[in-house]
Amino acid sequence: MKQFRLLRNLSSKSSAVSSAVSSAISSRAVSLFANNRTTTDSSSSSSTTQQLLHQGDAVHQKPCQLKSYSSFSDQPGTEKRVASVTVDPGLRSCHVTWEDGFISQFHSAWLRHNCHSEESRHPNGQKLLKPSSVSCSLVINSAVVKDTSLVVTWSGPNGSHTGHIPTDFLRSHNYNRQTLLDRRVQVKPEPASEIPKVSYDDILNKEGCLYRWIRHINEEGICIIENVPPREDMVEKVAEMIGPVMPTIYGSTFDVEKTPDEINVAYSSLPIGLHQDLVYFESPPGLQLLHCMEFDECVEGGHSIFLDVFDMADKFRVMYPDLFQTLTQVPATFQKVHYDRNLPVHLVNQKPHIKLNHLGEVCAVYWAPPFEGPLAVDANDVEKYYLAYETFAKLLEKGKLLRYHLRPGDLVVFNNLRMLHGRDGFKTNGGARRLRGCYLNIDIFKSQVQVLHNLEGDGRLAKRVGNQCWF
Template identity: 40%
Template sequence: MFFRRALAQIQRHHPLSARLPCTTRPPRSTVELLKADTSYNTPLTLTQAVSLSSLTQNSLEAETGASIGVSKDGGILNVKWQEGPDARFHGVWLRHNCHCDQCRAPAGQRKKNVLDYPETATISDLHLHDDYVALSWYEEKGHVTRVPLQFLRQHCYSKEVLEKRDMDSRPKTYSQEGIPQISLKDVQNSQEGLLRWLEYISDYGMCLVKDIPTKPEQIAKTFQVVNEPDPINIAYSVSRLNLHMDLLNYESPPGLQLLHCLSFDSCVTGGGSHLLDVFHVAERFRESHPQEFRDLARIPATFQRIHFERENPVYMTFQRPHILLNHRDEIAAVFWTQQNEGPLAVAEEDVEAYYRAYRLFAAQIRFSDMLKCVKLEPGDAIVFNNRRVLHGREEFTLNGGRRHLEGCYVNIDEFKSHYRCLSHALGRPVGEPARRVGNQCWF
């Protein structure tokens, strides 16, 4: 029941696809290509607030003016906002982001092939409207590019904006005792409560949901974590589980994992759940062992699941490094699951370096002071990001009792999308960056 309700709550909010309009009223001003030496020679000034009547309530709400100009060579559009850092947009970027009907479909998809655009884009004329800028090009006579001002503000790529966006997208660390909690009633009774739950998962990678009915309900794609006499997976035993991520033998491993406690008898000893934010551990490892950190980001490990003696035989192998870095040298993903790793298959000169770094990182994980421990009670559900948070379990003894968890997965990209759509629906700024969720995205 919990999974049906939870997934329905998340899936209720679909991406909003309102198209930004292009007005048909005459332009405020017209200017030929500005040929001055300075970036802002004789700029056009928008003297009134940009009209918000047909845009979302968050669209340029604070804007009362913007100065625009063109670089001497016509290759750059300069925008000086009344508030915030100045922006520079390359002609080729503007041409590729045209919002006219010939270039972009109502739902936002591009209609053009990249080869339909000119190789270079030099501004020959500029018209400024209430809520968009119209650009003509020397290389493409007859085409007028339309780009909404809101779009320019939202997708500015100046150094200052990129740095702030990067800071805002970094995962938070839950430094308090225990794990952030919320009741099922709060999640179900309001969109604000649902958003708070999703925000806990986005910010900290985990959340404990309390007061859930324990009556099991058969829905698609759940799995039962219960002791079996001849288990096909170590999770279906009473053994200790080392901290790990699930199913790294897949190209795209599961995103959120939900584990709902249906029964945990008082006579059962052990069996507590462990959670650890591995992004936090990896950053500490970079500081304490920079060379070994680089080795784990460079040398690929082998992740595998090979098991023929089961109802659905499986033979999967996947090779990649434990740590993925983006173009800014930031952690975009971590992959860690000792129990499902296969033989290392790398160049001879990398073998010893890998195992040294592997052992040191394993120690950093095992002895981390950020480990969260919780013994689930019937009616609890622990929800965590499998792409960021390692999970494990203490060994347990049943003593005649029963320990039964029901689990399922949610795609990490769907979660991130629904979280951002709900944030927008509740009045947060369009384009507000989400936290990095470990899905290998470089934002």
């Protein structure tokens, strides 16, 4: 198995890793951010960071000590000691009061499922507990802090058990309502005002530049690497700095150029409207990389265009809440049905254009007009769907485009699930315009973002990437 450059570049430093857990707060499909855009310390910090990144300055790195196997990062200031523990009269939950005055409530079943005793959890973090053995009527007989753990004794229909949970685990994974709301602010990306750029040589040789490039992609959704050697294998090599290339029906890599056999509009010189690639897959590719191999001076047009669809979906919700709701409930048909090719394909996937989490936040958007099949829904939904569809399409046309004329050696990397992309039509005039591309899995990318935040950064949370994760 290939070792990817990202992993090879990780230093021996490590950071505390933990997070707030998600809990159902509201089933109402109303965005927390459509109606509440107040400025917080977190959002202010994010703005400062974006300015830093655009200026090309080094990203501040905070060395930390790895504490646990948890999947998400610990936020600064959460290393607090317990002041007191109180078991509720009903014995079904306990309240932990921390020295900084913060109060967490933990239910008996939650504590039992997160017990760190040897029979409940392996040292590698995997749960060994049999789910059916934990009754929802479990009661807490006692809960006391010993050293750095909360020691709990439970009893229920299946007998009693005494176990422990580290206090830093409890603080990091508390499900206090404010903690959950704060997390939403931290993971929400802000739209980019311009396309950030980094140098390929800097990524290879400058400390912190690989991390800065990865952050650009996560936080702004797009980044251009300049001066990438114009070799056929370079797009794959750059991709492997993050993770393995994701093969699709187009192979591991593909060329985008005008060809006599235009089996895809991308292989013509026609303009291509804003869209996402391969949305007819259950899990479309996350990152797309396009390396400009040829773009002759005589070629007219062909500029690349990008638009943050997360931002546009939020605007759509505020302007047309009823139409927004329609696009979250009435499913579109996405398809790729093509038999006249080396690998015949018949892919049909029905799903709504916009998917929400339990808080009503947008966690995924799908938009690919060239690859939409006939609508197949109840007759009562047809007209309202097309009204919502038309209105959203018109709003996208008014969005602030990021436009860029790629030159040989430029390699653009963008989040295919967040950034709609397209291009202007062009005339070759006897020249050539050729891009070489590949895809990466979005979950692998988000994982590597969090790894770098934890091991080389300040432990912040990765921004939402459109992989349908409800966090």
